[in-house]
Amino acid sequence: MRGYHDIGGSLSGPIPRTELPWLDWEKRVEAIRNLLGDSTRRVISLDEMRRGFESFGPEKYRTLSFYRRRLEAMIDILEEKGVLTRAELAAAVENSVQEPGET
Amino acid sequence: MAERDTTDPCPLPLRTAYTAQEALVVEDDAGNAEAARITTILEGILVTKGLLAKGEADQEIEKIETPGLHLGARLVARAWVDPDFKNRLLADGKLAAAELGMKVGEAQLVVVENTPDVHNLIVCTLCSCYPRSILGQPPSWYISKTYRSRAVREPRTVLHEFGLDIPEAVRVRVHDSNADMRYLVLPMPPAETVGRHEIDLAGLVSRDMLIGTAVLQR
Numbered sequence: 001m002r003g004y005h006d007i008g009g010s011l012s013g014p015i016p017r018t019e020l021p022w023l024d025w026e027k028r029v030e031a032i033r034n035l036l037g038d039s040t041r042r043v044i045s046l047d048e049m050r051r052g053f054e055s056f057g058p059e060k061y062r063t064l065s066f067y068r069r070r071l072e073a074m075i076d077i078l079e080e081k082g083v084l085t086r087a088e089l090a091a092a093v094e095n096s097v098q099e100p101g102e103t
Numbered sequence: 104m105a106e107r108d109t110t111d112p113c114p115l116p117l118r119t120a121y122t123a124q125e126a127l128v129v130e131d132d133a134g135n136a137e138a139a140r141i142t143t144i145l146e147g148i149l150v151t152k153g154l155l156a157k158g159e160a161d162q163e164i165e166k167i168e169t170p171g172l173h174l175g176a177r178l179v180a181r182a183w184v185d186p187d188f189k190n191r192l193l194a195d196g197k198l199a200a201a202e203l204g205m206k207v208g209e210a211q212l213v214v215v216e217n218t219p220d221v222h223n224l225i226v227c228t229l230c231s232c233y234p235r236s237i238l239g240q241p242p243s244w245y246i247s248k249t250y251r252s253r254a255v256r257e258p259r260t261v262l263h264e265f266g267l268d269i270p271e272a273v274r275v276r277v278h279d280s281n282a283d284m285r286y287l288v289l290p291m292p293p294a295e296t297v298g299r300h301e302i303d304l305a306g307l308v309s310r311d312m313l314i315g316t317a318v319l320q321r
Contacts, residue, residue, distance in 0.1 A: 007252040008228025008279065010119040015250045015264060016127045020243040025139035031163035032146055035155055043154060046282045050230055065128045066231065066246050068138055075145065084148055092144045 004058040026067040033074055044077050052076050119252065127247040170239040174205050175287060176308035178214075178237070180301045183292040189216075196287060200237065208236040210283035215276070217291045217318070222269050224262065224277045224315035225286045226254035232280035234287050238313060245314065255279060265316040288315045 036043040052073025053061060064072060078084050130138060149155040178200060182189035192199035196212030212234055215223040227233065228251050233241040244250050254261050258275045262268070269275055278286040290312040296304060311317035 005229055007119065007248055008226075008255045010252045011256060012119050012121045012249045012252045013126060014123070015244050015253070015261065016123060016247050018127070018243050020127075020129065022240045023135060023139075025135065025142045027164045027167065028142045028146065028160055029138075030167055031160045032142070032149065032155070034167065035159060035163055036149075041154065050282065062125060063128065065130045065134070068128075068130060068134070071138060071142060071145075075141075083152065083154065089141070089145060089148065092148060093141055096140065096144055 003054055004061055005054045029067050029071045048077050049073050121248050126249040170236055172310045174237045175313045176305040179308050180305035182289055183296050183304055184301055209285045212285055214287045214289050216289040221274045221276055223288045224258050227280040228255055232282055232285055234285040288313050290319050294321050
């Protein structure tokens with residue numbers, strides 16, 4: 001069966017000819033993945049990243065932007081490997097949002 | 104090397120209509136702000152856990168921002184003036200790039216030569232594999248679902264939409280990249296290269312020529 005990412009060959013509509021800028025957070029996602037995948041760490045390989053977003057299910061794959069897919073896949077794999085949990089990350093994000101008001 | 108005969112009927116879903124938004128999903132301001140926050144926090148956690156050093160991601164960002172058209176253009180210009188280098192480039196892109204001090208991070212760089220008989224086009228249907236260590240970040244349209252799906256099915260129509268009409272007599276060869284194998288097109292040189300400086304020749308090369316969606320007007 002073809003996976004939802006395996007889209008080569010369908011006639012699918014116009015190609016958007018936009019040239020979007022590469023955003024800072026997108027570069028950071030790429031940088032973090034590169035570092036986690038380097039030969040000294042070997043925590044997340046490119047193939048694992050692909051397996052990550054190819055296991056999202058079609059809905060999530062369809063609605064997330066390119067780098068958001070990579071970010072979410074990276075978090076999934078880090079959770080799988082016991083490096084962190086989604087709950088831990090969510091709590092830290094929540095704290096960071098509240099902090100400015102508390103000080 | 105992935106080569107598909109575009110006249111061959113293949114058992115694929117013929118039409119998957121993507122809306123413009125689906126073809127290239129773009130975050131809105133709130134989405135970007137959220138993603139930026141998560142990324143920063145994630146980096147902090149990874150630093151705390153000792154997987155990343157502080158500031159390491161910033162150094163890596165500088166590294167991934169450095170490659171770009173200038174590197175690809177230098178490879179092409181050298182190949183245009185030096186036939187021996189061209190042969191080495193076509194034989195092993197990674198080794199040849201190393202001669203000019205360029206480090207190809209990917210496992211393989213396969214350089215494909217445009218000739219009067221063959222026009223090459225690069226795509227990655229499964230993902231968005233691209234010779235990043237030579238050309239940097241791919242253009243937005245390259246990662247769009249519509250380019251990924253159509254380039255292997257109707258390359259001449261796609262090229263026409265990019266303003267490029269390839270004569271029927273010229274064969275169009277489409278190369279589907281993957282995580283380990285990245286392609287780069289070697290465009291045809293200008294009519295006259297003798298006596299021209301490599302640096303001037305490099306200035307003629309565009310990013311799209313190296314993907315195959317443009318050619319040098321000769």
